[in-house]
Amino acid sequence: MIRTSQPGTLRAAVNIANRALVQANPDGSFKGPSADIAIRLAAQLAVDLRFVVYQSAAQIYAATDRDEWDIAFLASDPQRRDRLAFSIPYLTIQATLLTRADRSETALADFDRAGARIAAARGAAYEQILRGMLQSAEVVAFDTPAASFRGFLDHRLDAVVGIRQSLEANASSEIGLRLLQDGFASIEQCVAVPIDHATDLPWIERHMAV
Structure with a gap:
């Protein structure tokens, strides 16, 4: 009990x-x-x-x-x-990325290059997974998922990572954003x-x- x-x-x-x-x-x-x-x-x-x-x-x-x-x-x-x-x-839920609609990337690997910056919530399970998967791109950590989305917009970062359902809600709040169909991690x-x-x-x- x-x-x-x-x-x-x-x-x-x-x-x-x-x-x-x-x-x-x-x-x-x-x-x-x-x-x-x-x-x-x-x-x-x-x-x-x-x-x-x-x-x-x-x-x-x-x-x-x-x-x-x-x-x-x-x-x-x-x-x-x-x-x-x-x-x-x-x-089990899926982590994926949100980016701008005019970009060509369709998977996490497309963002993994020198100079690319991806926003994430500090301490989230997907932040640690993301850091382990990337070779060249930089993870920019913010205190909360809401702050990471705001940072992605305000600082013109390349993408923001998060839980699919939460990113879907973020995408609907702004014009010109696109959610990647492919996830990069399944989180229990x-x-x-x-x-x-x-x-x-x-x-x-x-x-x-x-």
Whole structure:
């Protein structure tokens, strides 16, 4: 069973920038795979549910030791395993790139050349994957996915990397942008708990499925 710091309440950390996992409704409620799992777990515990909203995965990770959340929805990144324990994956999502419509590139490899600059959110799982794949292009890191998109536009960078669903929303907000059809990474999404609560995971895995 999940150990909660606030009796009667399950605090679920969500990265609102990852639209593949969670979206906010106009009434302030949340929907999406992460929200659905959090609702199911709170119901099994017979407690209230409170979503704790962050603007990036890196912010959730940074808050691990501040007792701001009980469970979190994150990619199973090896660099986070010093402070977090992860469930089995509940979803796999795709990372890709957004560029300008008048450019000819159709895949990540087309951008991997000297002088090319690609915006990414610092600490995101796809940022680390991207750095490992590139030989020549530069990764320009910003604090959040929203900031990386803004930096791509304002600094005339060659592309911005992110989760497909989030980049689709960004593309629709500006004229003259194009989302690459090919992804460069598949990223497994899991329920995370602080590492000293790793024994909670078997219970979580039994109850997070539909």
